[in-house]
Amino acid sequence: MKILVDGRITAEEMSRQMKEISISEFFEKNRHLLGYENATKALITIVKEAVDNSLDACDEAGILPDIKVELKQVGIKSFKMDFEDNGPGIVESKVPLAFGKMLFGSKFHRLRQSRGTQGIGISGALLYSQLTTGKNAKVSSSTGDKIHEFEMMIDTIKNEPRIVSHATQSNKDRWHGIKIEIEAEGNYVERYQSVPEYLKQTAIANPHAHIVYKGPNGTLKFDRVVNKLPEQPKEIKPHPYGIEFGILRRMLSTTRSKNIKGFLMKDFSRVGSRSVSQILRLAKIESKRKPSSIDHAETSRLHKAMQMVKLIAPPTDCLSPLTENLIVNGLKKEIDAEFFVAVTRPPTVYRGNPFQVEVGLAYGGSLNPNTSAHLYRFANKVPLLYHQKGCALAQSVEEVDWRRYGLQQSGGMPIGPMTILIHFASVWVPFTSEGKQAIANYPEIVKEIKLALQDAGRKLSKFVSQKRRAKQRQMRRKLFERYIPEVAESLGKLTGRDEKIITQKLEEAMKKDKEISMIAEETVKEKEDKEEKTAKEPTKPEEETESMPSENEE
Numbered sequence: 001m002k003i004l005v006d007g008r009i010t011a012e013e014m015s016r017q018m019k020e021i022s023i024s025e026f027f028e029k030n031r032h033l034l035g036y037e038n039a040t041k042a043l044i045t046i047v048k049e050a051v052d053n054s055l056d057a058c059d060e061a062g063i064l065p066d067i068k069v070e071l072k073q074v075g076i077k078s079f080k081m082d083f084e085d086n087g088p089g090i091v092e093s094k095v096p097l098a099f100g101k102m103l104f105g106s107k108f109h110r111l112r113q114s115r116g117t118q119g120i121g122i123s124g125a126l127l128y129s130q131l132t133t134g135k136n137a138k139v140s141s142s143t144g145d146k147i148h149e150f151e152m153m154i155d156t157i158k159n160e161p162r163i164v165s166h167a168t169q170s171n172k173d174r175w176h177g178i179k180i181e182i183e184a185e186g187n188y189v190e191r192y193q194s195v196p197e198y199l200k201q202t203a204i205a206n207p208h209a210h211i212v213y214k215g216p217n218g219t220l221k222f223d224r225v226v227n228k229l230p231e232q233p234k235e236i237k238p239h240p241y242g243i244e245f246g247i248l249r250r251m252l253s254t255t256r257s258k259n260i261k262g263f264l265m266k267d268f269s270r271v272g273s274r275s276v277s278q279i280l281r282l283a284k285i286e287s288k289r290k291p292s293s294i295d296h297a298e299t300s301r302l303h304k305a306m307q308m309v310k311l312i313a314p315p316t317d318c319l320s321p322l323t324e325n326l327i328v329n330g331l332k333k334e335i336d337a338e339f340f341v342a343v344t345r346p347p348t349v350y351r352g353n354p355f356q357v358e359v360g361l362a363y364g365g366s367l368n369p370n371t372s373a374h375l376y377r378f379a380n381k382v383p384l385l386y387h388q389k390g391c392a393l394a395q396s397v398e399e400v401d402w403r404r405y406g407l408q409q410s411g412g413m414p415i416g417p418m419t420i421l422i423h424f425a426s427v428w429v430p431f432t433s434e435g436k437q438a439i440a441n442y443p444e445i446v447k448e449i450k451l452a453l454q455d456a457g458r459k460l461s462k463f464v465s466q467k468r469r470a471k472q473r474q475m476r477r478k479l480f481e482r483y484i485p486e487v488a489e490s491l492g493k494l495t496g497r498d499e500k501i502i503t504q505k506l507e508e509a510m511k512k513d514k515e516i517s518m519i520a521e522e523t524v525k526e527k528e529d530k531e532e533k534t535a536k537e538p539t540k541p542e543e544e545t546e547s548m549p550s551e552n553e554e
């Protein structure tokens with residue numbers, strides 16, 4: 001290295017030192033970005049990446065998932081982890097790339113709700129494994145024909161898989177799916193943020209999955225409670241309203257469409273021939289122009305025109321919500337509470353990406369009345385166990401005034417016997433980092449979650465006030481019951497009647513009062529339910545999310 005007399009190096013020397021950085025090498029240094037900053041979280045992240053992939057693959061292939069997870073301690077800090085699914089498997093040529101190359105996957109380039117998107121989840125797990133133990137990973141795959149067994153590592157300098165061995169086995173049972181065996185450094189716990197907790201919450205959001213977990217402390221089985229696959233989300237094209245300038249420019253240079261009219265109609269959703277004419281008129285571009293010939297100024301005009309024309313909101317069949325019924329049943333299965341309610345909001349958009357928010361509340365029963373409400377967060381049916389503080393889902397809960405719904409709150413989470421479930425479903429989940437644990441605070445997202453929580457809160461407050469009324473009545477009755485002997489004695493003295501008969505009559509009257517109040521309680525509840533069905537609850541106008549201008553023009 002050429003160093004000048006005063007210790008500085010020359011620009012030429014600096015330039016000589018510049019070189020490309022491979023993505024694997026980057027994450028080798030920054031494994032915390034993928035969720036591997038500590039040994040406890042590392043085990044959960046590996047399980048999460050493998051199980052999310054199995055669920056995605058099974059859902060896409062229309063297979064009811066059967067997933068096995070095994071975790072064995074093999075050293076002071078090392079664990080052997082085995083995964084198996086009954087999904088479609090991966091074809092032989094793509095197995096090493098799917099597991100041994102970062103930013104390689106089938107989900108990044110499409111607009112469709114799925115658990116994974118980035119193409120770094122499972123290769124990140126293999127990278128962490130080889131970093132901490134230096135051992136090869138074993139991956140077996142079959143699409144129903146032969147079983148391909150790979151022993152492999154990741155060449156981090158090249159970001160390429162390094163195949164150590166490849167064997168082919170016969171497959172009499174025509175098994176299909178993926179098996180993964182890896183060893184990694186970790187720390188095993190069984191508290192709130194843990195592998196069993198992650199699997200429990202996964203089972204709540206995926207009742208169609210059967211998951212068997214063999215851990216260091218025994219076996220846990222999460223049975224399939226729904227024998228039907230959820231409605232499969234469809235892939236959509238981007239909507240003109242959310243497209244950013246740079247992306248539009250890239251799309252113009254890479255499209256297969258021969259002219260700009262075809263480009264707008266084929267590469268975007270909700271653009272019909274009428275809207276194309278309007279857009280091109282506003283942008284002053286001829287419909288026959290070649291997309292790649294559109295210059296910077298024209299792209300700018302086109303971009304503006306695309307936002308000005310009225311279009312139907314993006315299609316929402318690209319989303320797969322949990323549904324209110326499933327949320328209530330999932331919560332009932334896991335939580336011993338008295339009252340359950342769920343709200344699924346209609347789909348809407350942020351940055352042109354369709355998304356949908358769902359919330360569920362479980363209240364009362366064995367839940368602790370003196371602690372902060374417990375929050376279950378889900379993004380595309382995946383539980384989020386870390387970084388609650390920086391997550392839009394938690395922020396929205398804190399921004400709701402829960403005192404209006406009968407709970408206590410002193411800034412922050414509500415206090416009371418309550419569990420809150422929030423599910424955020426979108427074709428693109430705006431995670432705050434590659435570790436996929438917290439959702440970014442887009443105002444449109446926070447607004448939607450608050451509306452869902454307020455709606456559920458109103459339903460909860462009815463239950464809470466009914467309960468309070470019933471409790472007050474019961475206390476009054478108990479108080480009176482305690483004084484029956486004294487009242488009977490006084491009345492006996494005053495009227496000269498038999499004290500025993502007076503006691504008996506008073507007790508009968510109390511019993512009748514109890515029956516009457518039960519009937520009254522049921523009637524009030526029925527009336528309230530009826531009112532709720534017929535009248536849609538009013539929402540504060542400033543709180544309502546603005547929907548896209550819609551026009552049935554196509």
Ligand SMILES: Nc1ncnc2c1ncn2[C@@H]1O[C@H](COP(=O)(O)OP(=O)(O)OP(=O)(O)O)[C@@H](O)[C@H]1O
Nearest residue numbers: 053057098105106116117118119120121122123178
């Ligand atoms: N169990 C599996 N069955 C079938 N295909 C799988 C399985 N696991 C991984 N794949 C394939 O390998 C690819 C890479 O997986 P990886 O987890 O790295 O990325 P991803 O799931 O696409 O996105 P993310 O980084 O967000 O998890 C997936 O896109 C999928 O095509």
Ligand SMILES: [Mg+2]
Nearest residue numbers: 053116121122
């Ligand atoms: Mg993945």
